[in-house]
Amino acid sequence: MAQPQTAPDARTRLQTLIPKLVLSPSVAAMVVFVYGFILFTVYVSFTDSRILPFVDAKGARSYDLIGLSNYAKLFKLSHWEIAITNLAVFATLYILICCAIGLLLAIFLDQKIRGEGLLRPIYLYPMALSFIVTGTAWKWFLDPGIGLENTMHLWGWTSFSFDWIKNRDYALYCLVIAAVWQSSGFVMAMFLAGLRGIDNEILKAAQMDGASNWQLYRRIIIPQLRPAFLSAFVILSHLAIKSYDLVIALTGGGPGRATELPATFMYSYTFSRNQMGIGAASAVIMLMTVAAIIVPYLYAELREKR
Amino acid sequence: MAIAPQESAVKTGRVTRFVLYTVLIVFALFYLLPLFIMVINSLKPLGEITGGNMMALPQVWTWEPWAKAWSSAQVGVEPTGLKPYFWNSIKMVVPAVVISTMAGALNGYVLTKWRFRGDTIIFGLMLFSCFIPFQIVLIPMARILGLLGLSGSTTGLVLVHVVYGIGFSTLYFRNYYAAFPSELVRAAQIDGAGFFQIFWRILLPSSGPIIVVCVIWQFTNIWNDFLFGASFASGDGAPMTVALNNLVQSSTGVKEYNVHFAGAIMAALPTLVVYIVAGRYFVRGLMAGSVKG
Numbered sequence: 001m002a003q004p005q006t007a008p009d010a011r012t013r014l015q016t017l018i019p020k021l022v023l024s025p026s027v028a029a030m031v032v033f034v035y036g037f038i039l040f041t042v043y044v045s046f047t048d049s050r051i052l053p054f055v056d057a058k059g060a061r062s063y064d065l066i067g068l069s070n071y072a073k074l075f076k077l078s079h080w081e082i083a084i085t086n087l088a089v090f091a092t093l094y095i096l097i098c099c100a101i102g103l104l105l106a107i108f109l110d111q112k113i114r115g116e117g118l119l120r121p122i123y124l125y126p127m128a129l130s131f132i133v134t135g136t137a138w139k140w141f142l143d144p145g146i147g148l149e150n151t152m153h154l155w156g157w158t159s160f161s162f163d164w165i166k167n168r169d170y171a172l173y174c175l176v177i178a179a180v181w182q183s184s185g186f187v188m189a190m191f192l193a194g195l196r197g198i199d200n201e202i203l204k205a206a207q208m209d210g211a212s213n214w215q216l217y218r219r220i221i222i223p224q225l226r227p228a229f230l231s232a233f234v235i236l237s238h239l240a241i242k243s244y245d246l247v248i249a250l251t252g253g254g255p256g257r258a259t260e261l262p263a264t265f266m267y268s269y270t271f272s273r274n275q276m277g278i279g280a281a282s283a284v285i286m287l288m289t290v291a292a293i294i295v296p297y298l299y300a301e302l303r304e305k306r
Numbered sequence: 307m308a309i310a311p312q313e314s315a316v317k318t319g320r321v322t323r324f325v326l327y328t329v330l331i332v333f334a335l336f337y338l339l340p341l342f343i344m345v346i347n348s349l350k351p352l353g354e355i356t357g358g359n360m361m362a363l364p365q366v367w368t369w370e371p372w373a374k375a376w377s378s379a380q381v382g383v384e385p386t387g388l389k390p391y392f393w394n395s396i397k398m399v400v401p402a403v404v405i406s407t408m409a410g411a412l413n414g415y416v417l418t419k420w421r422f423r424g425d426t427i428i429f430g431l432m433l434f435s436c437f438i439p440f441q442i443v444l445i446p447m448a449r450i451l452g453l454l455g456l457s458g459s460t461t462g463l464v465l466v467h468v469v470y471g472i473g474f475s476t477l478y479f480r481n482y483y484a485a486f487p488s489e490l491v492r493a494a495q496i497d498g499a500g501f502f503q504i505f506w507r508i509l510l511p512s513s514g515p516i517i518v519v520c521v522i523w524q525f526t527n528i529w530n531d532f533l534f535g536a537s538f539a540s541g542d543g544a545p546m547t548v549a550l551n552n553l554v555q556s557s558t559g560v561k562e563y564n565v566h567f568a569g570a571i572m573a574a575l576p577t578l579v580v581y582i583v584a585g586r587y588f589v590r591g592l593m594a595g596s597v598k599g
Contacts, residue, residue, distance in 0.1 A: 015500065015501060018500075018501040018502075019416040019420035019422070019501060020416075020422065022412050022413075022415075022416055022501070023412075023413055023416045023417070023428070025409070026409050026413050026432070026472050026476065027428060029468075029469050029472065030431060030432055030435055030469075030472070030473075033443065033447075033469040033470070034431075034435040034438065034443070034469075034470075035431070035435075036446075037442065037443040037446040037447065038438070038442050038443070040445070040446040041442050041443065041445055041446060044445055044446075101333070104329070105330070105333060108326050108329055108330050109330065111318050111323070111326055113326065113327070113330065119330055119334055121581075121582075121585050122334045122337050122338060123333065123334070123337055124585070124588075124589060125337070125341075125578070125581055125585075126337060126340075127588075127592065128526055128577045128578060128580070128581035128588060129530070129574050129577060129578065130529070130530035130532065130547050130573055130574065130577070131530070131532065132530075132532050132547045132550050132551050132570075132573065133547075133550070133570045133571075133573050133574040134340060136344075136550065136554050136566055136567070136569075136570040137340035137341075137343060137344050137567070137570060138340060139554070140343075140347075140360075140563055140566070140567070141339075141340060141343055141360070146355055146356060146360055146563060147360055148360075150359070150360065151359050151360050151361045154358075154359045155359075181336070181337065181340070185337065186592055189589055189592065189593065190593065193593060213318070238437050238439075241439055242439045242440070242441075244441075244532070244533050245532040245533065245547070248532070248536075248551060249551055249554070252555065262441075263439070263441060266441045266444075267441070267444075267533075267537075270444065270445060271537070276445060279445070280445055282441075283439070283441040283442045283444070283445075284442065286439045286441055286442065287438060287439055287441075287442045290437060290438065290439050291434075294434065294437045295434065298430060298433055298434060298437075299430075302426060302429070302430050302433075
């Protein structure tokens with residue numbers, strides 16, 4: 001730009017170079033901090049490292065390569081088995097309930113509701129809050145001593161009992177409640193956008209043929225929401241796998257290990273239990289799970305665009 | 307992604323409408339409940355929570371829990387309240403948002419208007435980086451921050467958030483600029499305008515909405531981050547979310563629920579205010595992150 005007009009060749013060459021120069025810091029950061037780091041973590045997962053740093057004061061390596069034994073050990077740990085079982089239950093319920101509530105609210109809101117402009121932001125605001133904040137609010141609300149159970153007793157329903165958050169068998173469902181509360185409004189917004197994109201002419205034609213509202217939704221409208229369902233599934237499942245803050249704020253993984261998830265497992269093995277090799281292995285498994293869901297989705301989206 | 311109401315073909319009767327409104331209002335109450343509980347209980351003396359009803363309005367209204375949470379509650383070693391951590395978060399969020407948004411704008415511009423072989427692959431790799439579970443980078447990041455002498459510092463967190471924020475900001479600007487007429491860019495090129503001139507004079511002036519979307523998204527995400535804050539800055543440099551968690555989980559002394567609630571609202575307030583002021587853009591950002599195209 002500040003280049004003199006005299007050398008058009010040099011100038012053109014510079015012009016073709018500038019875009020790449022501008023992009024290069026981001027690409028470099030991505031190569032190092034994302035993909036380089038992934039490889040690094042994969043490498044750590046093949047070692048018996050326990051804590052950082054990996055070299056001692058004399059610069060000697062303080063670890064050995066042990067191949068896949070961390071993975072073998074990982075899948076023998078009952079702690080890890082609990083974490084992935086919990087994740088399976090949590091993710092399934094979280095996705096199903098979010099989709100059910102999201103679809104219900106979207107369909108209801110799409111009936112020319114007065115006050116829609118007021119209701120929509122109310123459904124969606126939890127998405128703007130930190131999981132630590134919502135975790136704190138739900139933690140005390142679900143606490144039998146001061147929260148819902150106590151309130152019901154004071155209101156005269158003395159046999160009411162709700163101690164899920166303190167109960168090993170039910171604490172996981174508290175996690176589902178708080179997570180659904182946080183994300184279902186977002187799913188509603190995705191479905192609502194889908195609903196509003198459906199061509200009304202098709203619906204009118206179907207109605208002319210005598211279709212009832214129920215049939216209209218079951219046969220025509222809901223099938224057309226397939227892309228929204230897919231997006232919701234991809235977004236919610238990767239949120240579920242990454243769930244960490246909410247567990248820490250709501251239950252801390254307890255009682256016992258009742259709400260332990262892979263994300264909390266990874267953190268405690270890596271940073272508090274000095275089992276960094278195993279922690280790294282669990283992170284690799286988490287990444288592979290997310291990749292299995294997200295890569296095909298992104299691939300399809302990028303291909304469509306060309 | 308417009309969500310404007312349209313003439314619906316579906317007709318509803320009176321009973322159905324009553325059910326519709328009832329269900330919608332019940333859900334609205336469900337979403338408002340935790341906020342309601344946080345607000346009313348943060349304005350009560352502790353005795354009214356431990357010895358009373360959590361759902362009842364305060365009998366004695368008091369600001370004391372707020373004052374305590376802000377300036378004297380025991381968060382770390384010293385009874386400093388949440389105040390210093392709030393400023394930590396501000397000092398972390400502002401530069402991280404500015405840098406990642408600027409980088410995203412330039413990247414989006416290059417990836418749509420100066421296309422080259424392999425640009426889709428680069429974008430795809432960036433996009434994937436938005437979705438990785440960050441556990442996969444914690445170990446090397448801890449090591450690098452240690453080597454750079456940035457462990458526990460706000461600067462370190464800025465670096466982390468910029469690096470992992472660029473993916474999303476690039477996504478926003480790329481999708482936005484893809485719809486921008488390339489003829490204008492080509493015409494300007496023929497007139498002899500350079501790379502930065504075109505960006506500055508032609509694209510940037512019409513980028514207002516997407517800048518707002520991107521800034522809000524980055525602000526919300528970075529402010530609400532807990533994992534990086536807890537991993538790399540758990541001491542005096544901790545951000546607000548980590549400090550709040552320390553306050554709530556601290557096992558020493560009496561559990562001051564009212565102070566916890568006040569602190570929780572403080573941590574929520576910045577993103578909540580942004581949401582109330584510019585919720586439309588927040589929703590657009592969410593949608594752009596999920597339903598691309």
